[in-house]
Amino acid sequence: MAITDPPKILTSRLAYEDSHRLERYLATGGYQGLRKALSMTPAQVAAEVDAASLLGRGGAGFPAGRKWSMLRKGPIPYLVVNGDESEPATFKDHVLVERDPHQLIEGVLIAAYALQVGRAFIYLRGEFALGLERVQAALNEAYAHGAVGRDIFGSGFSVDIVVHPGAGAYICGEETALIESLEGKRGFPRIKPPYFPAAIGLYGEPTVVNNVETMSNLPWIITNGAAAFTALGEGRSTGTRLFALAGHVRNPGVYELEMVKTTFRDLIYAPVLGGGIHHGRELKAFIPGGVSAPWLGPEHLDVPLGQDEVAACDTMLGSGSIVAMDDHTCMVRAAWRITRFFWRESCGQCTPCREGSGWIEKILRRIEDGAGREEDLDLLMDACDNIAPGVSWPPQQTTICVLGPSIPSSVASGIRMFRDEFLLHVKEGACPYG
Amino acid sequence: MSHLSDDVLARARELLALYPHPRSALIPICHLAQEQDGWLRPEAIAEIAELVGLTPAEVVGTATFYDMLHTEPVGRYLVSICTNIACMLRGAYDLLEHAEQRLGVRPGGTTEDGLFTLEDAECVADCGRAPCLQVNHRFFGNVTPEAFDQLVDDLATGRLDDEVPPHGTLIRVRREVGLRADPQEISEERRAMAERQAADGGGA
Numbered sequence: 001m002a003i004t005d006p007p008k009i010l011t012s013r014l015a016y017e018d019s020h021r022l023e024r025y026l027a028t029g030g031y032q033g034l035r036k037a038l039s040m041t042p043a044q045v046a047a048e049v050d051a052a053s054l055l056g057r058g059g060a061g062f063p064a065g066r067k068w069s070m071l072r073k074g075p076i077p078y079l080v081v082n083g084d085e086s087e088p089a090t091f092k093d094h095v096l097v098e099r100d101p102h103q104l105i106e107g108v109l110i111a112a113y114a115l116q117v118g119r120a121f122i123y124l125r126g127e128f129a130l131g132l133e134r135v136q137a138a139l140n141e142a143y144a145h146g147a148v149g150r151d152i153f154g155s156g157f158s159v160d161i162v163v164h165p166g167a168g169a170y171i172c173g174e175e176t177a178l179i180e181s182l183e184g185k186r187g188f189p190r191i192k193p194p195y196f197p198a199a200i201g202l203y204g205e206p207t208v209v210n211n212v213e214t215m216s217n218l219p220w221i222i223t224n225g226a227a228a229f230t231a232l233g234e235g236r237s238t239g240t241r242l243f244a245l246a247g248h249v250r251n252p253g254v255y256e257l258e259m260v261k262t263t264f265r266d267l268i269y270a271p272v273l274g275g276g277i278h279h280g281r282e283l284k285a286f287i288p289g290g291v292s293a294p295w296l297g298p299e300h301l302d303v304p305l306g307q308d309e310v311a312a313c314d315t316m317l318g319s320g321s322i323v324a325m326d327d328h329t330c331m332v333r334a335a336w337r338i339t340r341f342f343w344r345e346s347c348g349q350c351t352p353c354r355e356g357s358g359w360i361e362k363i364l365r366r367i368e369d370g371a372g373r374e375e376d377l378d379l380l381m382d383a384c385d386n387i388a389p390g391v392s393w394p395p396q397q398t399t400i401c402v403l404g405p406s407i408p409s410s411v412a413s414g415i416r417m418f419r420d421e422f423l424l425h426v427k428e429g430a431c432p433y434g
Numbered sequence: 435m436s437h438l439s440d441d442v443l444a445r446a447r448e449l450l451a452l453y454p455h456p457r458s459a460l461i462p463i464c465h466l467a468q469e470q471d472g473w474l475r476p477e478a479i480a481e482i483a484e485l486v487g488l489t490p491a492e493v494v495g496t497a498t499f500y501d502m503l504h505t506e507p508v509g510r511y512l513v514s515i516c517t518n519i520a521c522m523l524r525g526a527y528d529l530l531e532h533a534e535q536r537l538g539v540r541p542g543g544t545t546e547d548g549l550f551t552l553e554d555a556e557c558v559a560d561c562g563r564a565p566c567l568q569v570n571h572r573f574f575g576n577v578t579p580e581a582f583d584q585l586v587d588d589l590a591t592g593r594l595d596d597e598v599p600p601h602g603t604l605i606r607v608r609r610e611v612g613l614r615a616d617p618q619e620i621s622e623e624r625r626a627m628a629e630r631q632a633a634d635g636g637g638a
């Protein structure tokens with residue numbers, strides 16, 4: 001496959017030092033999408049987004065247009081933007097909030113108009129100190145410009161936007177936990193159904209939650225039309241996507257690529273993208289969509305970067321973050337570190353998640369330290385089975401949210417793909433990688 | 435005399451006005467209190483509780499859920515080294531070990547002079563510049579041991595005061611306008627709009 005050169009939908013301004021300022025934004029077509037949206041009816045704007053087949057970029061990949069239409073039957077008071085970005089190895093929203101905050105704000109305004117909400121909240125993870133600064137500064141500029149607040153651009157439409165900081169908790173990325181957090185509470189995910197905060201969301205009112213990147217696509221979609229967006233990508237995976245590439249590649253970074261037209265091989269090896277594995281080494285395995293996703297091996301390098309294409313390999317494109325691991329990587333250690341993350345971040349409401357993550361972390365550490373037993377491999381799979389029965393993909397869920405069922409992904413991948421390496425730790429009584 | 439400064443109190447009241455329910459302002463106000471004290475002092479917690487209409491126990495109960503809210507003192511500089519997968523693959527644990535030696539503390543510890551608290555952090559979404567860290571939530575990427583030593587020197591001597599402000603992630607965040615739209619008016623407008631669209635047979 002060739003790397004295509006699609007129009008830059010999300011990253012067109014990043015070459016400018018002052019990409020976060022209103023002046024630059026206006027000089028590069030900024031707020032034209034909003035003006036156009038305001039000249040349409042809300043239903044027309046929603047229909048355009050629906051026609052674009054814009055899949056949510058937060059991880060689950062649910063079509064934004066469909067989520068909205070499920071709700072648009074009654075009044076929706078709130079729109080909440082998910083900028084919690086804490087899935088390990090995911091760092092694309094970070095770029096959007098710091099480098100192009102007006103694009104995000106314009107997207108939020110377009111969505112707010114389509115949904116006719118009165119107030120929108122942009123929830124940013126608290127660690128984004130500069131991001132919080134930049135988005136608030138952009139919001140101040142946008143208010144002064146007449147793009148936010150009362151009677152926007154003389155259209156009669158009014159909405160306020162509030163930037164809200166989180167305070168360090170991965171689970172607050174889960175949308176119902178995010179709502180609890182926004183209500184000033186502990187970030188405990190809510191019991192489903194209802195499956196979407198749609199019905200009973202913020203303050204018990206209907207609420208739409210969408211990701212930062214999802215929102216940032218809207219100005220382009222409205223300006224250029226749904227047809228221009230669906231002309232990019234294939235099938236349900238339309239438009240472009242930001243892929244965050246990390247790990248053992250020469251050029252880690254965030255790359256905007258056309259959906260489906262590029263493969264993992266292109267992303268990892270193309271000289272203009274990842275540039276190949278560092279130090280001239282070989283690729284051992286890669287994580288395709290954030291640490292909640294099962295791993296893939298070099299035999300899957302030619303899979304295209306599309307939602308359904310990756311799902312067909314029993315894993316997911318998830319948050320669009322790819323981690324390459326070279327042939328010097330200890331897979332026990334990789335699985336251990338990811339499990340340790342889940343164990344630290346489990347909110348503690350569900351026993352399988354809270355206890356299971358702790359047990360798996362301890363057993364993996366024991367194997368890594370050379371004190372493991374051969375039976376530990378079965379024990380690990382058994383613990384995984386207790387969290388997500390069958391340890392299949394997509395996982396069975398026994399818990400309130402899908403953090404729990406994400407725990408087995410890396411452990412099971414490690415054991416299934418690198419069983420011999422796990423056993424070598426046990427036999428040698430030490431990590432073969434030192 | 436209140437414990438929270440006039441400036442913090444004024445900004446806390448501005449925050450309260452942004453939300454339909456005062457409790458929503460709890461976490462942002464905790465960030466403001468930490469900007470003043472570095473951590474959530476009991477005196478601050480009592481005043482925050484009063485501002486948002488909760489008991490101090492409820493404030494602590496919520497605050498302790500969040501890694502960024504501290505109910506114990508922390509150093510002037512909170513050094514959070516990410517050791518999650520992308521950073522680990524690029525030497526984060528070596529960096530952490532170096533930091534422990536340089537600062538003479540283990541993760542969670544604070545140097546005797548009260549300048550540095552070291553943290554073994556989860557992913558801070560800067561994985562493209564691994565190994566990376568934050569100091570008071572300002573990013574530093576591709577950190578080598580030498581760069582770490584330089585960073586510590588620069589912080590200790592105040593050379594980075596501009597780049598790394600004190601605690602409180604909102605310290606440079608100022609909202610210049612209050613809410614403009616009137617919720618009552620909005621809901622009436624929306625209802626009328628919905629009725630018009632229903633009458634048009636639209637509503638997609």
Ligand SMILES: Cc1cc2nc3c(=O)[nH]c(=O)nc-3n(C[C@H](O)[C@H](O)[C@H](O)COP(=O)(O)O)c2cc1C
Nearest residue numbers: 056057058082084085086173174175210211214403
């Ligand atoms: C444990 C967990 C963490 C999540 N973290 C995030 C996150 O950091 N950012 C995000 O946008 N979505 C995250 N999600 C997905 C959200 O629940 C939700 O699906 C998403 O924000 C919806 O927006 P979208 O449809 O535009 O993708 C997370 C989900 C789970 C279960």
Ligand code: SF4
Nearest residue numbers: 347349350353401404
């Ligand atoms: S699965 Fe884990 S994180 Fe999710 S609600 Fe249960 S305990 Fe909390």
Ligand code: FES
Nearest residue numbers: 516521557558561
């Ligand atoms: S893994 Fe270290 S910043 Fe993401």
